[in-house]
Amino acid sequence: MATRGFQGRPRTESAAVPPGQYVTDDFPVLTAGPTEYIDEADWKMTITDGTTSKTYDWQSLHALGTVDLVTDFHCVTHWTKLGSTWTGVPVAKVFEDAGVEEFEHALVKSYGGYTTNLPTEDLLEHDAMIAVAFEGDDLTPAHGGPVRLFVPHLYLWKSAKWLSEIRFTDDEEPGFWERAGYHNYGDPWREQRYYSD
Amino acid sequence: MTTPPTPPGKLGWRRAKVRENKDETGSAHTVFLDDEHWQAHEAGQHIDVRLTAPDGYQASRSYSLSSGPGEGPAITVERVDDGEVSPYLVDALEPSDEIEIRGPIGGYFVWRPDMGPTLLIGGGSGIAPLRAIWQARTDAAPMGVIYSSQTAQRVIFAEELTQARDMYVRVHLTREEHADYRHGRVGVSDLSEAIEAVKPQLIYVCGPTAFVESVSQNLVGMGIDPRALRTERFG
Ligand SMILES: Cc1cc2nc3c(=O)[nH]c(=O)nc-3n(C[C@H](O)[C@H](O)[C@H](O)COP(=O)(O)OP(=O)(O)OC[C@H]3O[C@@H](n4cnc5c(N)ncnc54)[C@H](O)[C@@H]3O)c2cc1C
Numbered sequence: 430m431a432t433r434g435f436q437g438r439p440r441t442e443s444a445a446v447p448p449g450q451y452v453t454d455d456f457p458v459l460t461a462g463p464t465e466y467i468d469e470a471d472w473k474m475t476i477t478d479g480t481t482s483k484t485y486d487w488q489s490l491h492a493l494g495t496v497d498l499v500t501d502f503h504c505v506t507h508w509t510k511l512g513s514t515w516t517g518v519p520v521a522k523v524f525e526d527a528g529v530e531e532f533e534h535a536l537v538k539s540y541g542g543y544t545t546n547l548p549t550e551d552l553l554e555h556d557a558m559i560a561v562a563f564e565g566d567d568l569t570p571a572h573g574g575p576v577r578l579f580v581p582h583l584y585l586w587k588s589a590k591w592l593s594e595i596r597f598t599d600d601e602e603p604g605f606w607e608r609a610g611y612h613n614y615g616d617p618w619r620e621q622r623y624y625s626d
Numbered sequence: 627m628t629t630p631p632t633p634p635g636k637l638g639w640r641r642a643k644v645r646e647n648k649d650e651t652g653s654a655h656t657v658f659l660d661d662e663h664w665q666a667h668e669a670g671q672h673i674d675v676r677l678t679a680p681d682g683y684q685a686s687r688s689y690s691l692s693s694g695p696g697e698g699p700a701i702t703v704e705r706v707d708d709g710e711v712s713p714y715l716v717d718a719l720e721p722s723d724e725i726e727i728r729g730p731i732g733g734y735f736v737w738r739p740d741m742g743p744t745l746l747i748g749g750g751s752g753i754a755p756l757r758a759i760w761q762a763r764t765d766a767a768p769m770g771v772i773y774s775s776q777t778a779q780r781v782i783f784a785e786e787l788t789q790a791r792d793m794y795v796r797v798h799l800t801r802e803e804h805a806d807y808r809h810g811r812v813g814v815s816d817l818s819e820a821i822e823a824v825k826p827q828l829i830y831v832c833g834p835t836a837f838v839e840s841v842s843q844n845l846v847g848m849g850i851d852p853r854a855l856r857t858e859r860f861g
Contacts (some may be wrong), residue, residue, distance in 0.1 A: 432677040432725055434718050437685050438710045449676075449686050451710070457861050458835045461734060463842035463852050506861065507686055515684070529676060541852060571839060609733035622674075625637045 447617035450509040455561075457594060458571045459506060461605055465541045465591040469567075469575045474559070476527035478597045483527040487575065490559060493518045493526055498556055500582075503617040505584040514565065515579055517558035520595075532597040535577055536604065540591040545604035546613070547580065547587050549597055555582050557594065584615040584622070636665050637728050639676060642699065644723045647716075650782045652848045654751060655716045656692060663700055668737040670694050670858075671832070673729030677711060689859070691730060692754040693787065694761025702782060702799075704751035710846065735851075735858040736797070737830065737854025739764045743750045745826035746813065749774045749842055752860055753782050759830060760793060770824035771795035774812050776801040792855040794823045814844050832858040 438451075443559055446452055458464075461581075475484045495516050503509045506530040535549045551557065558594050563567060569573030573590025580587045586606045612621035642661040649655055668689075676686040680810070688855045693700035705716040737744065738760040744757040746769060753773055771793055775781045778799060787795050788806075796816065800809045808816070831841050831851065838859045846852055 430678065430722075431798045432681075432714075433723050434678040435653075435679055435685075435714055437677070437683050440681075440683060449684065451685065457859070458839065459859055460857070462857060463846050463855050464770045464839060506688055508861075571835075610731065623637045 446509050446511075447503055447620075448620045449502055450507055450617065452511055454510075455508075455510040456510060456513075457504070457508060458504070458570065459504060459585070460571075460590060463539055464570050465539070466570050467575060467591055468542055472575045472577065474592050475594045476529055477594065478529040478532060481527070481529050483529075485523070485532060490518055490523070490576065491561070492595060493522050495573055496558070496562065500556060500581040502581045502585055502588075503577075505586060505611065505615070505622050506535055509617075513563065513580075513598055515558065515560050515566070516562035517560035520552040520557040520559060520578075521554075523559055532599050534595045535600050536602050537587075537589045537592065537597060538594040538596070539589045540593050543591075543605050545587050545589050546581065546602055546607055548574045549616075550582060552581065552595070555580070556609065557581075560588075564588060582616070582618055584612075587615055627757075628734045631745070636663075636730060639726045639728050641724045642727045644719050644721050644725070646721060648718045650702065650800055651780050654702055654782050655718070656700050656702045657715060657719060659699045659701075659719065659725075664699055665730070667695060667730035667758075668736040669762040670755045671730040671758075672733040672755070673701065673727045673731060675701070675712060675715070676728075677713065678726070680831075685710050688731075690755035690758070692757045693697070694758050697761070699730075702751065702757070704782075704808075707847060735830065735832070735856050737762060737828075739767050740764040741767065742827040743768050743771070743825050745770045745820055745824045745829045747772045747817075747829065747831045749837030749841075750780075750834025750860075751782070752831075752837065752858070755832055755858065756830060757783050757786070760790070763793070764857040768792070768794075768824065770796075770820050770826065771814055772796050772798070772816060772820055774800060774833070778802065778804045778807060781807075794820060796820065799858060812841060814819065817844055818848065819843070821848075826854075828854055828856060829842065830856045830858075833860060835859045835861065
């Protein structure tokens with residue numbers, strides 16, 4: 430059923446955009462709480478499976494070697510940003526270096542207390558990276574700098590800002606938005622916004 | 627096109643009928659909706675609105691509920707001049723038109739009376755969910771409101787705010803001077819004065835990203851525990 434009198438923006442036959450999303454040139458900021466300000470020099474992240482763990486700082490993370498990734502990403506608040514360049518260390522690389530066990534689930538934690546959960550597979554077998562730069566510049570605090578997770582194939586709330594820990598576990602533990610009624614997995618192409626989608 | 631059966635529950639898309647499209651300030655309207663499947667909402671929650679063009683193209687956006695928990699669904703929308711959805715909602719919607727909605731949605735930026743004294747800080751249309759929250763206030767949970775608007779003309783819910791004698795209310799205008807309002811941005815001294823007066827356990831900040839960033843940075847800088855802050859950014 431059409432909405433009376435609604436035309437919408439002129440349609441562009443552009444790159445595929447997931448259902449319900451529109452393309453923006455901005456990079457809006459969405460965060461549950463206030464922005465965290467963490468110095469590069471103070472930043473640390475732990476990769477753990479509960480028994481084995483390894484902690485990284487800015488230098489030891491970079492020592493693993495960064496890659497560039499050009500990709501689209503999608504926020505659950507309906508905007509999509511096309512073709513931007515991200516720089517970071519693939520999660521699979523950090524995982525291997527840390528020598529932790531491949532449990533089925535991952536719980537990701539941020540400075541400030543934010544958490545999100547996703548299947549380990551989605552961190553290891555896709556483009557997921559521990560990101561340090563966006564469009565060639567250091568990540569700003571508002572966008573999760575100095576270091577954030579970046580998982581482009583899922584809605585952006587999975588890409589935890591101010592990354593502090595990735596914990597691999599047997600049991601699935603819902604994160605912050607997942608407990609607040611958002612979808613457990615969050616695939617933009619299947620429009621998995623809320624828990625019942 | 628066949629319409630799939632409406633999924634049960636509040637997250638399925640449903641048709642809601644416009645009861646009234648009320649002009650608040652010229653650029654902001656409150657759209658009152660009738661939805662036979664509406665399930666009571668909590669203050670601070672939002673709905674998603676979806677519009678469909680004749681060729682099947684759809685656009686959806688989120689809008690906070692500005693109606694209090696006991697009231698039916700209403701959203702207060704500020705026209706973004708070159709926007710796709712907001713100009714339609716503000717200028718084109720008429721009573722008995724139908725739009726698709728789903729919700730209420732959101733479990734984070736919500737407020738319940740057991741949360742105690744609360745300070746609400748809104749910029750522009752960010753006042754919408756804060757209005758739902760102050761509608762829910764009780765004697766046990768006193769409230770304060772700081773509201774930043776560009777001009778006096780654009781102050782939404784002005785009358786309600788003036789008449790709410792039991793609330794600490796300060797309205798700031800950033801682009802003009804006016805006898806009834808404070809002039810200039812919300813600064814650290816305004817924040818400390820309000821905190822002193824309201825003694826809030828929680829502070830809700832809502833509005834454009836730049837506004838939310840500046841206010842919450844100031845609050846954290848003043849020593850407010852980040853866990854006492856709830857923020858909602860409109861884009
Ligand atoms: C949780 C939540 C609650 C919200 N609550 C409210 C509320 O209570 N009241 C309210 O007024 N708003 C609210 N918003 C904001 C609202 O969802 C919309 O973002 C806003 O109304 C603008 O939508 P629009 O379609 O009119 O503009 P858009 O079409 O989204 O455009 C917004 C801006 O982006 C630019 N833009 C975007 N896409 C394109 C494009 N393809 N081509 C060119 N330019 C483009 C436009 O130039 C414009 O400046 C809320 C947002 C969130 C996330």
